[in-house]
Amino acid sequence: MEMFAEVAARGSFSLAAAALGLPRSTLSRRLAGLERSVGLSLLSRSTRKLALTEAGQLYLKRCRRILAEARLVHEELQDGNAPFEGLLRVNLPAGFATEALAGAFVDFTRHHPGMRLQLNLANPEHAGRVFDAADLTLCVGEPPVSSRVAHHLGFVSGGLYAAEAYLAARGEPAHPSDLREQDCIGFRLRADGLAARWPLACGDERVEVRPASRFSVNEAGMARRLAALGAGVAALGGDQEPYVRAGMLRRILPQWRVAPLPVHALTETRLLPARVRALAGHLARRLD
Known part of the structure; x- marks a missing residue:
């Protein structure tokens, strides 16, 4: 989910892979697995442009909120004085x-x-x-x-x-x-x-x-x-x-x-x- 959000934000597999510290091939493979698991195409790929499908736009909107809440919970579990x-x-x-x-x-x-x-x-x-x-x-x-x-x-x-x-x-x-x-x-x-x-x-x-x-x-x-x-x-x-x-x-x-x-x-x-x-x-x- 976080990888998908990063690709959507960057508009590029290469830029997202660099930001995540992953090989581009690994990122592409994991997102392909995500699409198989939901049974829908989330990204429209071409040689010139990377765009979200309609399903991808809906998925991104929901997963951003989930990721924000997950980060918030993670911080609350850490030492508040850190x-x-x-x-x-x-x-x-x-x-x-x-x-x-x-x-x-x-x-x-x-x-x-x-x-x-x-x-x-x-x-x-x-x-x-x-x-x-x-x-x-x-x-x-x-x-x-x-x-x-x-x-x-x-x-x-x-x-x-x-x-x-x-x-x-x-x-x-x-x-x-x-x-x-x-x-x-x-x-x-x-x-x-x-x-x-x-x-x-x-x-x-x-x-x-x-x-x-x-x-x-x-x-x-x-x-x-x-x-x-x-x-x-x-x-x-x-x-x-x-x-x-x-x-x-x-x-x-x-x-x-x-x-x-x-x-x-x-x-x-x-x-x-x-x-x-x-x-x-x-x-x-x-x-x-």
């Missing part, structure tokens, strides 16, 4: 929230030195897509409609930043409406390639600006680097103070912030292993 160990796979969007979460991941591994984190970054336009081969999938914004369980963790926010050289050449905006006359570095969150709007808040006042983007990117580090090189104004999440102290960036319109965006953790079931609960709880405390 340190967490092993690998956790986390999928998250490579956009606005990435840097806001980086420190939380570092702190988690410091508190749990036996844990390893595999962070899989996806393009922001795919942020709502559920990735099967993960213990936790993070979603910024409203969670997608799916069979997965969404656990609200908190919110991420940010501010507007630019380089001193850019501000000296173009002038500093006094209000978000002035951003229409500035070069901005937009986040490409949409499949049509258009940069996302910037929802800005100052007390009770709310403004949504479509930045005039000379550059549009889908990764926070690139947005920061472009801003530091004087390419324009960037909306950045997380702690940018080190770059401000280094003279690379200056926060503009400091009374305004990028309106908070919700962050959710998507899981297959509400029954989560203790180490997954520990990571989700740690992220929630950092985002509170």
Whole structure:
């Protein structure tokens, strides 16, 4: 059952065999035995593509829940005071929230030195897509409609930043409406390639600006680097103070912030292993 779930998640016998530490031939033989035992074909095999049959989709849905419960029981039988160990796979969007979460991941591994984190970054336009081969999938914004369980963790926010050289050449905006006359570095969150709007808040006042983007990117580090090189104004999440102290960036319109965006953790079931609960709880405390 676990082997079948791994093949379905990876979409490849070779990748699944490597993840399980088995020869590909052994994995293929055991799954063929599983299909004989249920009397149905669960996988549609071709030279180009591996896909689940209708029966395979139903079997996967049920066996995931069984495997999650089995892992939970296994952990409950172990010493509850034992340190967490092993690998956790986390999928998250490579956009606005990435840097806001980086420190939380570092702190988690410091508190749990036996844990390893595999962070899989996806393009922001795919942020709502559920990735099967993960213990936790993070979603910024409203969670997608799916069979997965969404656990609200908190919110991420940010501010507007630019380089001193850019501000000296173009002038500093006094209000978000002035951003229409500035070069901005937009986040490409949409499949049509258009940069996302910037929802800005100052007390009770709310403004949504479509930045005039000379550059549009889908990764926070690139947005920061472009801003530091004087390419324009960037909306950045997380702690940018080190770059401000280094003279690379200056926060503009400091009374305004990028309106908070919700962050959710998507899981297959509400029954989560203790180490997954520990990571989700740690992220929630950092985002509170």
